[in-house]
Amino acid sequence: MAKPVFILDPRETDSPVELDRPAPLASLEGARLALLDNRKPGAGTLLAALGEILVRDCGVAETSASQKESAGREVASELVAQIASWATAAVTGIGDCAACTASSFRDATALERAGVRTVLLITEPFVGIRDRIAQMAGLPGYPAVVLRHPISILTPQALAGEAERVAGEVAMGLVAMSAPEVA
């Protein structure tokens, strides 16, 4: 009788490093909100509009905008430290392609590892890659607020309108454990 053949799985599967997400804020009243722009088209405009709405409606005390080097790169650790030294909450995005969604996911989790409760912004077609990246990172179900797609073609007025549409979800993501994902 022929013997069985023993072959090797070509993967090395490590145990993902768990992330204990920072606790949600009790409220946004008096919060210092960091807006981390990944440099995708419209991201800065939409984040600025979101900041203004959260100041207006939720009592956020201050916002501070910053940009990372490139949408396709993870945020620099120095910028994470700088944000974490000041902010009590953060919003980052926009993930509207695969690499920038994956990078923005890493940015959000980097900020959360530094203790800053963060909401990730992505567009609808990239929910799947967020799911996959989150699964592989040991964070299945990691939330995101889902924007309409394509976002890059929107006028500043339309971006402001989109910010108004999702501002409530963003606030919920910062003060509750998860936000609903509605494109």
Next chain:
Amino acid sequence: MTTLELSPELDPTEAYLERGWGDGLPIVPPTVEVVDAYLAELDWDPQETLGAIPPSWDAATRRAVVVNAVMAGCRVEEIPLVAAAIEACQNPDFNLFTVQTTTSPVAPLLLYNGSYARALGMNAGAGAMGPGDRVSATVGRAVRFVLSNVGAAAPGKGDRATIGLPAKFSWCTREHEEASPWEPFHVAAGFGPDDDAVTVLGGHGMITVCDPGDVPPEQVMAALAGACIGVGTNLFFRPGGQVMLLLAPEHAQIIATEGWTRSDVQTAYFEQARQSVGQLRRSGYHPMRDWPEEYDALPDSATIPVVADPADVLVAIVGGPGRYSHVVPTHGASGRSSTIRVTL
């Protein structure tokens, strides 16, 4: 690492393909016996890691490298070339994370220098980037296997490329140092002439350039520059990317006989490969992406370089007789090439 027990009547290739491992083509079964023998011959610690491979961020251990290299058809002596390429991809500036996950069609182009790859018979001459050369085919395939299997970057899963690139099967060659009028690529990058080296570059495929005949270097350069001025290329989004010129030896000789150095080629390309501001505006690319503010004031008649500095034009000599050179655009500012020494 898991060992799979297969009954003798089951085709190992089918077992791997069913699990989504590999590239869709038949593989060589990485049996425990072969992998252990290779590890022993290489005198490698199976658990030593060469780095983490995104997007799974699992470890590329030396054992995983050997398993994937065996699957790809490598002989044991070719595996150090695979390991070196994986290590080169670990350079943060290379940005393997984006290379692995982006919707754009990026694959690592592997360019080897030095006597080791030459002695193994890696093709640098006619058809250097085509099929038929076992060494470049299997080394490039093995690197792809490590990236896709360990990194969980199968197409449509971790790898989200919209259309993809055939270079993701294997994209590997050697600089034709013997036919080059200039110092080897790795020496220009700061390595010693006796070093073996590998360069990885996140390339967007290749654009072929021929010339109209016996023309001076300026016109060869103009033809090459024309390959990179399409407004849709990632290169324009933000200065900071690189472009690689794979010059056919005949093109290199035409240029060099006029006394040009590699540095002259870089400068000439930087000066000539420019995109029209007006065309970018008319195409809707202005002011998308990371368009620098100072460009806003430029008139339509202005042009802007595709890279930020002449040093971002990488020049290597590849191929056999004929006047067909290749231009390799990259995925822009989010990644840069990485060159390291091959450890034997």
